[in-house]
Amino acid sequence: MKNMTKTSKDNLTTILMIVAVYVIVMILRSAGLINSQMDGLLVPLCVYATMAVSLNLVVGILGELSLGHAGFMCIGAFASAFFSKVFEQSMGVFPRFLFAILIGGLVAGIFGFLIGIPVLRLKGDYLAIVTLAFGEIIKNLMNVLYVGRDANGLHFSLKDAASLGMAEDGELIINGPLGITGTPFDSNFTIGFVILLLSTVFVLNLINSRHGRAIMAIRDNRIAAGSVGIPITRFKMFAFTVSAVIAGCAGALYSHNLSSLIATPARFGYNMSILFLVFVVLGGIGSTRGAIIASIALTLIPEVLRFMADYRMLIYAIVLIVMMIVNWNPRSRAWIQAHSLTKLFRRKEGS
């Protein structure tokens, strides 16, 4: 059972890594060594890293290919921003943002649960296609959703602002393709760090528990998992819903960092979902730490290499294909295992 201590050491390393990055950034910042461009990236970095943790739970741990994770982030972003707009005047900043994050997570979680019911009955490619469609539907829905508020309460429409039928003094909160403007800027790097840290601890603790083992058992062999009495549907739903909740919280962090929240393809479309998938795959499918590192690297590198921006998606696609081949080809996996550093060291110890 060295195993136990090894995994807990591994988890501790991941957590310390996140804390260390935070501390270093805070020191650099107070020393004035972070330019405004970098500073503007800090919250998105936390958002993407949290998304990587979230998607890794579905792709790496549950073993289902979800291509619609930007959809859950989108739901969290809009639900939380909506909440903050409604309660902008009536609540203090801190409790309001805390509730906004919880609501972002909750609403995304409810959607995750509802979508999981039909989707998780599908397998492999079908699941990937349906989740892809879900992400696109959510994004498009947000572009035609109008919500306003007047003395009579809330008004909803999927047509236009006029058909809300609001009173003169009514206030438009979600304005179709123009989205939500004027969400309070409640996000900051420290809150982003806390959300990332909590999500990571949550997921790591979950993985190393009877629940996590059940989820991984389903991933490795569904029939065998059923034969030892693991309730398969329940654990698939559980993992999917938890992942959606985390994505929703990341969405809340995201929306409170934008002056205008619009469901553009660049922010919530399938390219974004694919980008999250690249984080997970590049991080070594199933490794939470790897996913976080990949998300940070892939967010920073394009900023540094701005001149290559045009080729970004192309490079991601190539990375994705190469990693998939390397990861899922039994021969290359065997090669990696045989040539891994730990194995080399162990052999030396043995001789």
Add this chain to the structure above:
Amino acid sequence: MALLEISSLSIQFGGLRAVDDFNLTVEKGELYGLIGPNGAGKTTVFNLLTGEYKPTEGVILLDGVDITGKSTIEINRAGIARTFQNIRLFRQLSVLDNVKVGLHNQYKYSAFSAVLRLPSYFSTEKQMNEKAMELLSVFKMEGEADTISANLPYGKQRKLEIARAMATNPKLLLLDEPAAGMNPHETQELMDDIRYIGENFGITLLLIEHDMKLVSGICEKLTVLNFGRILTQGDTKEVLGNPEVIKAYLGDD
């Protein structure tokens, strides 16, 4: 009352009646063998018993309780566990974790205590580790607890499957060709292990096997299947002396 009572069990795949009018009674504590040529329908019987397939006809009673048509999960909870002819391990998990997945329904704590690492998490995990190590020690595999199960040699993978099935605390354990791919030495070890399990864990065993040395060495009773139908059943010696059985086997070879 018998532990397992199967009456007139049948399943049809298209035009093929893979199992036809199958009857079997296994008493508590027995070591029972199911044999027959390839394609006779033996694995299909296991799949019917564990709810993987739903029977076209027939009734299955476990300890007097009707489990016909129940789900795999309900049937495992009712007390049947199995191994697979083509090994099905949780390949990316360690040997220890494979067994601990088997303990899932025996040792519980909430997801809440897992995430917050409450004391119940630590105490239950400790008990699970002890129980899993105890099961691994039956097969002298304590030393491999941390090995990723996919990296185990073939014979040990088969043993790990048995340990994992035992972890669910079954009344009846179904072993599908447990000695397949093992060398004579490993097979001998396996025979001793199976006997040990039958005697010390209060588990009744029903096993499919081609290795006649193993079958005649440990099974008290046998049922012979051929083309989905029972050829004969009874005490091992009598069955193996039956000319029809010899013919069915020679015909297959």
